Amino acid sequence: MNKPIRIALLGLGTVGGGVYKLLSMRAQEMPQIAGAPIEISHILVRNANKERPGVDAALLTDNWQDIVSDPEVSIVVELMGGMEPAHTYISEALAAGKNVVTANKDLMAVHGGELLDLAEQHHCDLQFEAAVAGAIPIIRPLKQCLAGNEISEIMGIVNGTTNYILTRMTQDGMEFDDALAMATELGYAEADPTADIEGYDAGRKMAIMASIAFHSRVTFEQVYTEGITNIHATDIRYAKEMGKAIKLLGVACNTPEGIEVRVHPMLIPDSHPLATVNDAFNAVFVHGDALDDAMFMGRGAGEMPTASAVTGDIIDTARNLLMGCTGRIGCTCYKELPVKAIDDIKSKYFIRLRVEDRPGVLAGVSGVLGNNGVSISQVIQKASKGGSSDLVVITDTVRERHIRDALTILRSMSMVRDIASVIRVY
Amino acid sequence: MNKPIRIALLGLGTVGGGVYKLLSMRAQEMPQIAGAPIEISHILVRNANKERPGVDAALLTDNWQDIVSDPEVSIVVELMGGMEPAHTYISEALAAGKNVVTANKDLMAVHGGELLDLAEQHHCDLQFEAAVAGAIPIIRPLKQCLAGNEISEIMGIVNGTTNYILTRMTQDGMEFDDALAMATELGYAEADPTADIEGYDAGRKMAIMASIAFHSRVTFEQVYTEGITNIHATDIRYAKEMGKAIKLLGVACNTPEGIEVRVHPMLIPDSHPLATVNDAFNAVFVHGDALDDAMFMGRGAGEMPTASAVTGDIIDTARNLLMGCTGRIGCTCYKELPVKAIDDIKSKYFIRLRVEDRPGVLAGVSGVLGNNGVSISQVIQKASKGGSSDLVVITDTVRERHIRDALTILRSMSMVRDIASVIRVY
Structure with a gap:
């Protein structure tokens, strides 16, 4: 039998605990699964003296040097998350010739290129399947x-928290705040949910996937992000009437003018495979020139799925x-494609306005849209209370900057009381 | 730059043509994608003199010895399908130290174990992603x-022809024969559709997936198969009334008593992710102890998807x-688990009977079921013409042999005119 492969875990939170548990569960079969036993020789924690039931206390250390200077450690598994000290530790591990496995999307979405280069220099693996x-x-x-494919598009529901919130809003008619409170109570949302509900977490994952799919480095700062805090149960109801669902989608396209990469709420047809992905499930939809369409669905977070x-x-x-072939697949970014600004991107839009309830309003609104080159594909108008109507419009495809110009004029018109929602449409 | 890697294609039919085309499309980028140019040096065809537009005639040969004895060929890509001569060619290629890529499910479902052993002996890759x-x-x-998972279940829609036929029967109310004729016309069904409509093709794919998922060799002969030729539009309509869809499903489960692996039509709830997989799309649903549920969907056949x-x-x-690491991942079957006989498998059943239209019939039928340990979970009874009724029953979970005993008695009863359909329920 091959001698054991020694690994160090950095971090023993939810994911670290899950990996510890899963490696223990599979320990007996590991020689057959991996070719050798896999032994955890160190676990880096902030407080090595804290009691951790079920974990061998002899493995705990609060000293990174114990790990990076131990020649017996051949894989460092970084599960602390965040930028520092993870960035330093991974860099030092690679420089010391150790292979790295990480679940750290924050880090990979910003420093992925640099870390993959470092891994290549030292003929090491840097693997990050759990980051997305x-x-x-x-x-x-x-x-x-x-x-073998030229991939032209990736669309994903890559944040379970917001998908759970939108599912509750859709299936139970809840408003955002109540659905968020419920997600927090059930552990789907963190104490500070900003990164999830503002789309930053999804944006990081899209940066990583776009880099791989299009062979060109995309970093988090280049991803346009918009969250779900402005989505109302009313929007979801109108979308449903039009045969559509509202999802927080990450979209990455490879166009002749450059890469588009963005995260925002979007109306998609009920018949689209992503429309049926509910609760905390994630899914990634890929289009390639040979592949055609494919979709991958599953659990996007949690202790054991991440493990x-x-x-x-x-x-x-x-x-x-x-x-003897670590470093077998390194960075696959061999192109340098430009990333398009959001103003240059074309979309269809769902616009919900509260307007005065009198004749001529639809003509006025559609006139402004028409003058800005925005044509209308679908309209719903419904009287509501207080002499105002809901006017819901879905436009044809239009450039982002044109819709902004039209909205500015609409906002200044007396017949328009309020532009309640503007949401992109697939 | 690394020197070119030379490959030989065996077969230039639909899939072979697709691979030729895709490798040509990617030729310029291949050094960056794969690390070296990939050059086709031979194409084995039955008739090397036949004109093939768009294909370099100098590559064509009808002599296998040209390929297997050429030390420059390092990958043999077998795309002929069927058992012979594919079996001989792959064996000889591996014995000559050549790596093999194949799309041949017929062969891998029967001789996969033997061929993977041979690959291992010669430190070669034997890859077969396209076979499933x-x-x-x-x-x-x-x-x-x-x-890292212990996988307990795989369920799949792994035959596009039958999924297309069932989709037409469901969405357009067509009968089987008409839907098959349409599938043939559109090129989704072959001239002899037996392997598809009888479930053999799906059975081969399930044997391959079960072997990998459960780490224990399962061959095609061990897979119970039942096709869709007995499914009627009426069954699909009743299923719809009960909130269910009928799909041809491959099911593989790892139970404490052994592996269950089978292909048959099945009613699944409309809310199950597989229920929304329509037309010629395939999908595979996997449950693992850490993973939880995941589903993979896409094109299951066709020139470019297979390429x-x-x-x-x-x-x-x-x-x-x-x-220098070919043979990196070989056969992963390190267990020897038994495969259960179909008689020992438990299921729920949808039974559609034509019965006499008179009082006491439901009592009579449910009495027979009850006496055989079969309890009923759902019933629909509808009068139809000629003094007979449709009686549709969904049972609770019961062992296969008990349902057979009950059906034998029902068939002998005068009040039962006909047992029109017996279909398993998820």
Whole structure:
């Protein structure tokens, strides 16, 4: 039998705990699964003296030097999250010739290129399947199974918290605040939910996937993000009337003018496979020139689903170690494509206005849209209380800057009491 | 730059033509995608003199010895299908130390174990992503990304022809024969559709997936198969009334008593992700202990989707060649689990009977079911013409042999004119 492969876990929170548990569950079979036993030799924690039931206390350390200077450690598994000290530790591990597995999307979405270069210099693996969409295999499929494709589009529901909130708003008619409170109570939302509800978390995942799919580095700062805090139950009801669902979608397209990459709420037809992805589930939809359409669905977060992805990477790295081929697949960004500004992107829009309830209003609104080159594809007008109507318009495809100009004029008109919502339409 | 990797294609039919086309489309980028140019040096065809527009005639040969004895050929890509001569060619290629990529499910479902052993002996890759579910990445995800899981269940719509036929029957109310004729006309069904409509094709794919998922060799002969030729538009209508869809499903479960693996029509709830997979699309649903639920959807057949999977395998093998690590992942069957007989499997059943239209019939039928330990969960009874009624029953979970006993008695009763359909229920 091959001698054990020694790994160090950095962090023992939800994900770290899950990986510890899963490796223990599979320990007996690991020689057959990975080719050698996989032994955790260190666990880096902030407080090595805190009691942790079920965890071998002898493995705990609060000293990174114990790990990086131990020549027996061949895989460092970073599960602390955030930028520092994760960035430093991963860089030092790679520089010391250690392979790295990480679930850190924040870090990979900003410093992915630099870290992958460092891994390549030292012939090390840097694997990060768990950084995008939890348990769903997507990094490896994009880098390997679909490598023969020119991928033109990726669309994803890649944040479980917001998908849970929108599902409650859709299925139970809840308003955003109540659905968020429920998500928090059930542990789907963190104490500070900003990164989720503002679309930053999804934006990081889209940066990582766009980089791989289009072979060109995209960083988080280049992703346009818009969250779901302005979505109302009313919008969802009108969308439903029009045969559509509202989802927080990440969209990445490779166009002849450059890469589009953005996260925002979007109306999609009820018949689209992503429309049926509910609750905390994630899904990634991919279009490639040979592949045509494919979709990958599963759990995007949580202790054991994330541990599934991390453990898959550990096993793959172990196999590479045993075959002497670590660094087998490094950075796949060999192009330098421009990223388009959001103003240059074209979309259809759902616009919900509260207007005066009198004749001529529809003509006035549609006139302003028409003058700005925005044509209308669908309209619903409904009287509501207090002498005002709801006017809901879905436009044809229009450039982002034109819709903004039209909205500015509409906002100044006396017949328009309020522009309640502006949401993109697939 | 690395020197070109030379490959030979065996077969230039639909899939072979697609791979030729896709490799030509990607030729310029291949050094960056795979690490080296990939050059087709031979194409084995039955008639090397036939004119083939768009294909370099100098590559064509009808002599297998040209290929297997050429030390420059490092990857043999078998796209002929069927058992012979594919079996002999793949064996000889591996014995000569050549890596093999194949899309051949017939062969892998029967001789997969033997061929993977041979590949291992010669430190070669034997990759077969295209053998299951066309473009959908499923072999590599199961072997690598999900390797940390104990997988307990795989359910799949893995035959596009039958899914297309059932979709037409469901959406347009067509009968089987008409839907099959339409599928044939559109090129979704072959001239001899037996392997598709009888479930053999799906059975081969389930044997391959079950072997990988449960780490224990399952061959095609061990898969229980039942096709869709007995499904009627009436069954689909009643299923719809009960909130269910009828799909041809492959099911593989790892139970404490052994592996269950079977292909048959099945009623699944409209809310199940597989229920929304229509037309010629395929999908594979996987449950693992860490992963929870995941689903992979995409094109299960066709020239370019299959070429996508084959090309992914060629690129992966090329990377292994360049890193000197071919044979990196071989056979993953390290257990020897028994496969259960269909008689021992438990299911719920949808039973549609034509019965005499008189009082006491429901009591009579449910009495027979009850005496055989079959309890009823749902009933629909509708008068139809000629003094007979449709009686549709969904049972609770029952062992296969008990339902057979009950059906034998029902068939002998005078009040039962006909047992029109017996279909399993998820």
